[in-house]
Structure formats: structure tokens, C-alpha cells
Amino acid sequence: MNAQERYEKFVLPDDAHKVTVVKDEKVENAVAITVEREDHTIGNLIRHELHRDREYVQFAGYKVEHPLEHKVKFQVKSSMDRDPVECFKDALERLSDEMSNIEQAIKKKVGVD
Amino acid sequence: MSGCKSRNPRVNILEHNAESIKFELRETHLSVANALRRVMLSEVPTLAIDLVEIHYNNTVLNDEFITHRLGLIPIVSTKVDKFRAWYEEDEEDDIDEQTGLPIDPLTEVEFTLDVLGRESEDNDGEETTVVTSNDIVLDSLHPDVAPINYKVENVKPIVIVKLRPGQAISLKATVRKGIGKDHAKWNPCATAVFRVPPAIRVNQQMLSGLSDAQRQQLVDSCPSRCFRVNPDTKEVEVQNADRYTYDDEIVRKAELLGVGGAILVREKPEHFVFTVETTGSLPPHQIVLGALGTLKKKLNVLSRDTARVLGEQNFREGGGDGFPMEYA
Numbered sequence: 501m502n503a504q505e506r507y508e509k510f511v512l513p514d515d516a517h518k519v520t521v522v523k524d525e526k527v528e529n530a531v532a533i534t535v536e537r538e539d540h541t542i543g544n545l546i547r548h549e550l551h552r553d554r555e556y557v558q559f560a561g562y563k564v565e566h567p568l569e570h571k572v573k574f575q576v577k578s579s580m581d582r583d584p585v586e587c588f589k590d591a592l593e594r595l596s597d598e599m600s601n602i603e604q605a606i607k608k609k610v611g612v613d
Numbered sequence: 614m615s616g617c618k619s620r621n622p623r624v625n626i627l628e629h630n631a632e633s634i635k636f637e638l639r640e641t642h643l644s645v646a647n648a649l650r651r652v653m654l655s656e657v658p659t660l661a662i663d664l665v666e667i668h669y670n671n672t673v674l675n676d677e678f679i680t681h682r683l684g685l686i687p688i689v690s691t692k693v694d695k696f697r698a699w700y701e702e703d704e705e706d707d708i709d710e711q712t713g714l715p716i717d718p719l720t721e722v723e724f725t726l727d728v729l730g731r732e733s734e735d736n737d738g739e740e741t742t743v744v745t746s747n748d749i750v751l752d753s754l755h756p757d758v759a760p761i762n763y764k765v766e767n768v769k770p771i772v773i774v775k776l777r778p779g780q781a782i783s784l785k786a787t788v789r790k791g792i793g794k795d796h797a798k799w800n801p802c803a804t805a806v807f808r809v810p811p812a813i814r815v816n817q818q819m820l821s822g823l824s825d826a827q828r829q830q831l832v833d834s835c836p837s838r839c840f841r842v843n844p845d846t847k848e849v850e851v852q853n854a855d856r857y858t859y860d861d862e863i864v865r866k867a868e869l870l871g872v873g874g875a876i877l878v879r880e881k882p883e884h885f886v887f888t889v890e891t892t893g894s895l896p897p898h899q900i901v902l903g904a905l906g907t908l909k910k911k912l913n914v915l916s917r918d919t920a921r922v923l924g925e926q927n928f929r930e931g932g933g934d935g936f937p938m939e940y941a
Contacts, residue, residue, distance in 0.1 A: 506795050510656075511700040519918040521926075535915060541651040542911060548644040553617045585923055590617075592916035597619035598645065599909040602638070603902060605624035609636075610898045 509570050512537050521585055530559070530577035531584045539564060543572040549591040550574075556582040620645075633804070633890040634897035639883060646807050646885040649904055653805040655793040657903040658698070659690040659894045660758060662724065662798075664787040672774050672782055679774055683786055684798045686746050686771050687761045687894040695719050696790040722752045724786040730776030744782060745770035758788060761893035801900050804890040809880040811857045813839070819875035820849055827870055834866035849876075855886070 512518060516536050524530035535542065543562040550560035559577040578584040622641035628634065638646055665680040672679070697718035726749050730742045746760035747770040762768040774782060793800030820828065825842070828849055832840045840863060841852045857878070867875045891897045 507700060510792070510794050517918060517921075518914060519922055521922050533919075538911070538915075541648050541656075541908075542915070544644045545648040548642050552642075555617065583923075585919060585926070589916050589919045589923065592912050592919065594617065594619035595645075596909050596912040596916065598622065598641070599905050599912065601619070601621045602624060602641075602649075603905045603909070605622070606626075606636070606898065606901060606905070609624055609626045610629065612898065612902075 504568065509539075510537050524575075524577075527577060529580055529584055530575065531588075533574040533576060533585070533588055535572045535574070537570050538572045539570065540572075543574070545595060546574065546588070546591055549595050550576060550587065552594075553587055553591065555579075556587050557584075627886070629898065632893075632897065633888065634901065635886065635888050636901075638807070638885045638887060641883060641885075643885075646887075648908060649901075650805050650807055650887070652904040652908050653802055653889060653900050654800060656907050657801050657895070657900055658693050658696075658790050658792050658907075659799050659801045660688040660693055660696065660722075660788050660790055661796075661894075662686065662688070662786045663721075663789040663791065666785040666787075667783075668785070669781055669783040672776055672780050674774050679782070679784070682773055684796070686773075687892040688788055689757065689759050689761055689763075690801070690894040691896070691899070692755075692757055693790055693895075698790040698792075719755075720789070722755045722758045722788045724752065724788060725750045725784070726773075726786065727783045728776065728781065730778045730780040732778045736778075740777065742776040742778075744773045744776060746773065748773075749786070801891055801895045801903075802889060803892050804888055805900075807885045807887040810884055810886055811854055811859065811878050812881045813851050813854055813857065814877040815840075815849055815851065816875045816877075817848055819872045823870060823872065831863060831866050831870060831876075835863040836860055839863075 513536075518536055520534045520536075522532045522534075524532065543564065547560050547562045550557045556578045557576065558579055559575065562572055562574045564572055574588065576584040576588055578587045620641050622645070623637075623639040625637040625639070626634065627636055629636075638649075662683045665676075665683055667676045667679070670676055670679065674682075695716070695718065697720055699720065726744070728742065728744045728748050733740050736742055746762075747764050749760055749763075751759050751763075760771065762770065776782070791799040793802075820831075823831070825847055828842050828847065832842050832849060835857075837856045837858045837860065839851060839853055839857045840849055842848070843850050859878070859880075861878070863876055864878060867873055887901075889897050889900055891900060895903065
């Protein structure tokens with residue numbers, strides 16, 4: 501009776517933003533980035549991509565705070581010469597490129613388009 | 614930009630047929646392999662029967678039971694891109710290449726099913742009439758949206774319900790686009806797994822002190838039978854490494870025989886072997902490509918919205934009253 505609708509897992513509500521950023525009050529150059537309607541698939545993927553950026557990213561972690569609240573929270577701290585949100589965006593762009601690269605490689609090997 | 618570049622993983626296809634694909638993904642991280650696997654299982658869109666309107670049913674199965682069975686029949690989803698689920702926004706790139714006009718996305722396609730249980734004299738002497746996926750009547754406007762193996766000769770169709778003479782079923786079924794996260798009936802995969810192959814090193818010099826019987830014992834200790842004693846040279850060798858289950862039994866046996874470290878097993882770094890089987894709704898390589906497309910779209914949506922956040926922040930900075938910037 502109190503069950504959530506199944507679509508709540510992946511349909512973004514009209515009044516919500518996909519990404520919200522809150523600056524950390526105690527640590528400099530650290531932010532909490534909340535991504536709505538996503539899960540561990542993206543969480544773990546992005547966290548590891550942030551770890552690869554050794555030059556700027558000093559800390560990156562993620563958690564799904566509650567199993568019935570369909571959002572992922574990242575915490576990112578970067579060095580002073582780069583904004584942590586920029587680092588997050590860089591990671592997303594690198595991953596997107598990587599997906600394109602895999603897609604191209606598979607298309608080439610399978611022989612479609 | 615940061616100094617770190619995006620990876621360019623290597624792909625190698627090992628097996629590929631109508632039902633399954635097996636491929637290697639190398640030079641990437643476990644998190645990428647796992648994201649790909651998870652998306653294949655739950656976020657590649659397909660078509661499935663989602664709503665059923667029952668007009669008449671006096672069969673032994675109740676309405677919701679039949680509805681559930683219909684939902685689980687795989688529907689050929691190669692045209693799924695032309696469909697739009699209710700929660701999706703229209704995309705701008707849906708433009709007809711010839712006319713230049715936007716294409717109206719499909720939302721649903723309707724099937725009908727009307728079968729009456731025949732008397733045995735009209736039914737090759739059979740008491741029961743079997744209602745199968747082949748009895749479904751397709752939407753005449755969309756003949757390419759059909760249950761799998763629809764009216765293919767010598768392929769057994771999917772049984773929906775069995776009727777006695779006089780029993781009948783009549784219904785209308787609506788096919789819609791969806792994803793496995795919503796309901797498993799939209800999951801295109803029968804299997805989607807990856808494993809990390811082992812790198813096994815056998816130190817022949819250390820094993821040279823063992824008797825033939827001891828070597829046989831060593832080989833027999835591996836429950837997945839990945840090793841053998843070469844009948845000619847009597848050397849212990851790896852037979853089929855890809856079956857190794859990382860059980861470590863042979864490593865411990867080697868220690869017991871006093872040759873600890875003679876057999877070393879480790880996971881090959883950055884190497885993943887995927888096996889993907891389809892339910893029939895999509896060709897196996899399309900599942901993989903669909904998953905990559907979905908992931909890419911997800912990441913692009915995120916980076917666009919992150920850009921929006923950054924833009925708002927710059928706007929505030931532009932206001933410039935000397936206070937440290939704050940995020941929305």
C-alpha cells in the first residue's frame with residue numbers, strides 16, 4: 501500500500517534538478533554533488549574516474565544514502581588550482597569519450613555501420 | 614583541462630552468433646566493466662506488452678495471470694528507437710532524412726488475441742487447443758513489432774494458455790517501450806556477466822622434484838580441472854585457464870607437497886571477458902551498443918547539468934561583491 505511507484509527509480513520529478521552542488525562549510529575547495537535518479541552504476545564509475553585525476557582531485561567518494569531515495573551523493577575535494585565541480589565535469593566528459601571509444605571499437609569489430 | 618586523458622579500451626570479439634556474444638574488454642577499469650554490465654541488465658530499452666484489456670476469458674488461468682505471461686513474451690525490439698516511453702522527452706534529432714520533417718515518435722502498438730477452444734473433431738483429434746504467441750494478431754501498421762520467432766516454421770512458439778472445447782480468450786494487448794529497472798520483462802539479457810581471466814604461472818623447475826604420482830595428485834586437486842600432466846614430458850601444464858574459478862586449491866596442494874609457490878595464479882589486470890545472451894528481443898551486439906549509448910547519454914545529461922550549475926556560479930561571481938562564491 502505504501503510502495504513507491506516503480507518509475508520513481510528513474511523519472512526525474514519536474515521540480516528537481518539532475519545535479520545540485522553544495523559547498524562544504526569546513527573544508528576548502530570541497531563540494532557535495534547530489535545526482536538525482538541515479539545509482540551505483542554511475543556512482544562507482546564516476547568515483548573511479550575522479551581518482552584517475554591525480555593532478556587536481558584530492559578526494560572523491562560516493563554513497564547512496566538510502567535505498568528508497570534514488571540519488572547518489574558525491575564528495576569531491578580538489579587542489580586549490582581547480583574547482584572541484586570542474587573536476588567532476590572533466591571526469592564526466594572523459595567517461596563519455598571512453599564510452600564512444602568502446603562503441604567505435606565494437607562497431608568496427610562486429611561490422612555494423 | 615586536467616592532464617588526464619580518457620582511456621581507449623581495446624575490444625576483441627571471441628564469439629558472436631544470433632543468441633550470444635562473447636568479447637574481451639581490455640585496458641579499462643573494473644568500474645567501467647561493471648557499469649556496462651549493470652546498464653545492459655537494467656537500462657537498455659526494449660518493447661514488451663504492458664497493458665492488457667481482457668474482453669472474454671473463461672480459461673483456467675485468471676486475467677492477471679495471463680496478462681503477466683503476455684508481458685514476459687520477448688517482443689522483437691529492433692525498432693525500439695522509433696518509440697518513446699511516457700516519461701521521455703522528445704528529442705530534436707528525430708528528423709526524417711528525406712523530408713526534413715520531425716518524425717512523430719510511436720508510443721504504443723496494439724496486438725489482439727482471439728482464440729476459441731475447438732471440439733476435438735475440428736482439432737486433429739486433440740482435446741486441448743494450445744494458444745501460443747503465433748495466435749497473436751499484430752498491428753497491421755507495424756508488422757515488424759512482433760513476438761520473437763513469430764510464425765517461423767519449425768520453431769516452437771511460446772505457449773500462453775491451453776483451452777478445452779468451448780473455452781475462449783479474447784483480449785487486446787498494448788506494447789510499450791520500457792527498461793529493466795521498471796520491470797524485468799523489459800530486460801533484453803538472459804545473461805550478462807563478465808569475469809577476469811587468470812594468469813597462471815607454473816614453475817617447472819620447482820616441480821621437477823615431484824614424482825609422477827605427486828604430479829597427478831597436484832593436477833587432480835584442482836576442482837575445475839584446469840591442469841593436466843603432459844603424457845609425453847610429464848610436466849604439469851595449464852589446460853583450460855578460462856575455466857579456473859580462483860578456488861586456490863591447487864596452490865594449497867602445492868604447499869602441502871612442499872613446493873609452495875610453484876603454481877602462481879593472479880588476475881590479469883584490466884582484462885574482462887563478457888558473455889551476453891539475449892532473450893531474443895535484441896541482437897546481442899545491439900544490447901552492448903545500446904548499453905554504451907545509454908551510458909553515454911546519461912553522462913552527457915550529467916555534464917550538461919553540471920555546466921548549468923557552473924554557469925549559475927559564474928553568474929554570481931559576476932555580481933562581484935567580494936564574498937566567497939557559493940553554489941546553488
